[in-house]
Amino acid sequence: MKNKNITTLLRHFFITTAIIFICTLVSLFFVELHIRTENIIMIYLLGVLFIVIETKQLVWGIASSFISIITFNYCFTQPLYSLHIHDPNYIITIIIFLIVSIITNILMGKLQKHAAIAHYNEQQTLAFYEISKSFLNLSGIQTIFMHTIHALYEYQNIISVLYYYDEKSKQLQRYQDDAMPLALHVVDELATWCYKHQKACGHATAINGSEQWSYHPLCHGEEILGVYAISHTPELTKENELFIHTLIAQMVMALEREQLYAQQEQSRIAIEKEKLRNNLLRSLSHDLRTPLTNIAGSSAVLLENDDVFDSEMKKKLMKSISSDAQWLTQLVENLLNMTRIQDGRLLLSKRCEVVDDIICEALQRCESRKGSHTISAHLPETIQLVNMDGQLIIQVLVNFIDNAIKHTQPTSHIDISFTQKKGKACFEVSDDGNGIPDNMIDTLFDSFVTTKSERSDAKRGVGLGLSISKAIIEAHGGTIYAHNRADGHGAIFGFYL
Amino acid sequence: MKEKILLIEDDKSIQRFLRISLETKDYKVISAETGIEGISLYMTDNPDLILLDLGLPDIDGMEVLSQIRAQSEVAILVVSARGQEQEKVEALDHGADDYITKPFHINELLARVRVALRKKTSDVIKTKVFTMDTLKIDFEKYKVYVEDKEIHMTPIEYKLLVLLVENAGKVLTHSFIIRKIWGYSTTEDSQSLRVFMANIRRKIEKDSAHPRYIITEVGVGYRFVES
Numbered sequence: 001m002k003n004k005n006i007t008t009l010l011r012h013f014f015i016t017t018a019i020i021f022i023c024t025l026v027s028l029f030f031v032e033l034h035i036r037t038e039n040i041i042m043i044y045l046l047g048v049l050f051i052v053i054e055t056k057q058l059v060w061g062i063a064s065s066f067i068s069i070i071t072f073n074y075c076f077t078q079p080l081y082s083l084h085i086h087d088p089n090y091i092i093t094i095i096i097f098l099i100v101s102i103i104t105n106i107l108m109g110k111l112q113k114h115a116a117i118a119h120y121n122e123q124q125t126l127a128f129y130e131i132s133k134s135f136l137n138l139s140g141i142q143t144i145f146m147h148t149i150h151a152l153y154e155y156q157n158i159i160s161v162l163y164y165y166d167e168k169s170k171q172l173q174r175y176q177d178d179a180m181p182l183a184l185h186v187v188d189e190l191a192t193w194c195y196k197h198q199k200a201c202g203h204a205t206a207i208n209g210s211e212q213w214s215y216h217p218l219c220h221g222e223e224i225l226g227v228y229a230i231s232h233t234p235e236l237t238k239e240n241e242l243f244i245h246t247l248i249a250q251m252v253m254a255l256e257r258e259q260l261y262a263q264q265e266q267s268r269i270a271i272e273k274e275k276l277r278n279n280l281l282r283s284l285s286h287d288l289r290t291p292l293t294n295i296a297g298s299s300a301v302l303l304e305n306d307d308v309f310d311s312e313m314k315k316k317l318m319k320s321i322s323s324d325a326q327w328l329t330q331l332v333e334n335l336l337n338m339t340r341i342q343d344g345r346l347l348l349s350k351r352c353e354v355v356d357d358i359i360c361e362a363l364q365r366c367e368s369r370k371g372s373h374t375i376s377a378h379l380p381e382t383i384q385l386v387n388m389d390g391q392l393i394i395q396v397l398v399n400f401i402d403n404a405i406k407h408t409q410p411t412s413h414i415d416i417s418f419t420q421k422k423g424k425a426c427f428e429v430s431d432d433g434n435g436i437p438d439n440m441i442d443t444l445f446d447s448f449v450t451t452k453s454e455r456s457d458a459k460r461g462v463g464l465g466l467s468i469s470k471a472i473i474e475a476h477g478g479t480i481y482a483h484n485r486a487d488g489h490g491a492i493f494g495f496y497l
Numbered sequence: 498m499k500e501k502i503l504l505i506e507d508d509k510s511i512q513r514f515l516r517i518s519l520e521t522k523d524y525k526v527i528s529a530e531t532g533i534e535g536i537s538l539y540m541t542d543n544p545d546l547i548l549l550d551l552g553l554p555d556i557d558g559m560e561v562l563s564q565i566r567a568q569s570e571v572a573i574l575v576v577s578a579r580g581q582e583q584e585k586v587e588a589l590d591h592g593a594d595d596y597i598t599k600p601f602h603i604n605e606l607l608a609r610v611r612v613a614l615r616k617k618t619s620d621v622i623k624t625k626v627f628t629m630d631t632l633k634i635d636f637e638k639y640k641v642y643v644e645d646k647e648i649h650m651t652p653i654e655y656k657l658l659v660l661l662v663e664n665a666g667k668v669l670t671h672s673f674i675i676r677k678i679w680g681y682s683t684t685e686d687s688q689s690l691r692v693f694m695a696n697i698r699r700k701i702e703k704d705s706a707h708p709r710y711i712i713t714e715v716g717v718g719y720r721f722v723e724s
Contacts, residue, residue: 325600352691356695357695360705360706360707360708361713368602377706385688
């Protein structure tokens with residue numbers, strides 16, 4: 001530091017001497033050419049200007065003015081080579097020279113100061129521009145905070161710690177750069193106090209003023225988002241504080257953008273959900289109406305015509321009521337699973353289940369609906385344990401079997417099998433019906449697909465079952481598939497776990 | 498003497514339909530719509546069996562169960578909705594004799610009622626040999642036969658089978674079986690139990706996809722068929 005000062009001092013001294021020396025040389029040359037002395041003083045004025053520009057210091061300018069006058073007086077005024085002045089005209093010239101040179105000096109100094117400020121401002125603006133530009137590309141609260149901390153340090157050597165109020169955990173989340181050891185001295189309690197009272201505390205405030213850190217609320221409009229803590233070692237300047245405020249404002253804007261984005265995302269999901277719900281309701285009302293019409297109608301007919309019908313007729317009606325009631329039961333079962341899937345992103349209660357138990361239970365539940373279909377099962381040779389949510393996987397198998405019962409002729413064979421392929425458990429339900437129509441094979445597991453080919457009421461059944469099955473298998477991290485059999489007789493539905 | 502059944506169920510139409518079904522089978526039925534009413538009816542009328550719906554308007558069905566169980570060993574049959582395995586296990590572990598899932602078939606309910614009532618009247622009849630269809634168990638010689646051929650069973654498998662047969666018709670929860678056979682109680686690890694059961698089933702069932710003897714109640718436990 002000291003060395004540097006001395007070097008600049010020496011440099012300035014050298015410049016001043018050199019310029020005055022050159023001026024004197026030129027002046028001597030002009031005297032030889034018989035140019036008048038009034039012009040010679042102008043050469044010195046020029047010299048002083050150069051000195052001010054070079055040294056950028058008023059002191060040197062004024063000093064050089066005086067040296068110039070002495071040199072001028074000594075070398076060019078009568079009597080030559082003495083400091084006496086005979087002609088009073090010269091005294092006026094010298095005084096005017098002094099005034100002019102001092103004014104020039106001052107003006108020059110001001111100009112230079114302005115230039116320096118302009119330069120500093122430009123740098124600052126550029127820095128802010130860089131920072132605000134960099135904020136644009138950030139996403140995620142963590143990234144935004146870390147970026148702010150780094151920017152504060154990089155541009156102005158300011159050490160900071162940020163707090164953000166986390167809605168989920170209901171407490172302040174601390175963000176700091178572990179490479180800054182000073183950050184360890186930040187007191188969480190003071191930050192919490194600051195958050196609660198929405199008032200600055202710490203360094204140079206009414207509360208814990210002796211602290212080395214100050215804590216400020218991080219506000220967006222009326223809402224408090226968190227706290228920012230700033231280290232006051234070394235002491236901050238006005239420019240530092242301005243920089244901090246601007247940067248924090250930029251950060252708040254970035255946070256606001258982040259929040260807006262999150263809100264947008266939420267409303268998008270809500271719309272999506274709404275759509276699904278509407279779809280579900282639409283297909284449900286159709287699916288519920290058909291069996292309900294039958295149940296209500298048949299029972300009313302039975303009630304009113306009790307004495308007219310023979311027992312054969314009554315039995316027929318009652319049978320259809322019973323089967324439709326069972327169908328409704330199955331529908332409700334699927335709906336329950338559906339709400340489970342939608343509410344909690346499907347909470348699986350997984351554990352190791354014996355494959356035999358799962359297949360048996362699925363068969364048992366379909367027993368009453370199978371009619372004249374033949375259902376057989378191929379159980380694995382040895383006892384196999386597979387990690388799964390038993391109830392849900394059973395539901396998937398039931399849906400597959402129901403689907404096969406619904407869409408094949410009454411004499412068809414339905415077969416359930418289990419195999420282990422490459423360490424993955426594979427369940428398959430195959431039938432020997434007409435297979436899946438080509439135009440449906442791709443959309444089979446999408447929400448609420450029905451076969452439209454036949455009379456629309458002839459075969460009810462939303463793909464509700466299949467789309468739920470898909471959701472269940474995907475929640476297990478497995479794959480669901482459906483294709484027609486290679487020999488062209490019937491379809492295969494299956495999944496890997 | 499007619500056996501008396503107390504029906505605790507808040508839904509009127511289910512109550513009516515159960516009452517009609519039970520009365521046609523010659524049971525005497527008294528009914529309550531709330532838990533409190535149910536408990537007081539139990540005190541005054543001393544029924545032989547209680548049909549208890551767990552979803553009641555005033556107090557939790559589980560509360561009714563433990564209050565009655567604290568005083569007597571009367572048969573209690575719990576009615577619960579499917580998909581709530583935890584509730585069933587809890588009810589069984591709190592002393593319910595059996596459970597039935599809504600929606601149920603009336604014949605199934607009547608069968609459960611029969612089993613529960615018989616258990617209470619004559620407890621376990623000690624016989625030397627148990628036979629059902631092709632299955633024969635000789636309790637004295639510790640031997641199991643299927644179609645008159647001796648089946649090899651490990652000691653634990655034999656103990657499990659006997660436990661199930663002794664409680665035929667009744668659901669035994671995983672933790673109950675583990676406590677009885679292994680002597681410690683845990684609700685966590687029933688995996689080895691399930692492997693044992695699957696093995697037993699492979700040994701005694703002809704078609705293990707359509708079991709004749711041992712029914713698995715997924716997520717709850719096992720039941721040996723009543724007849």
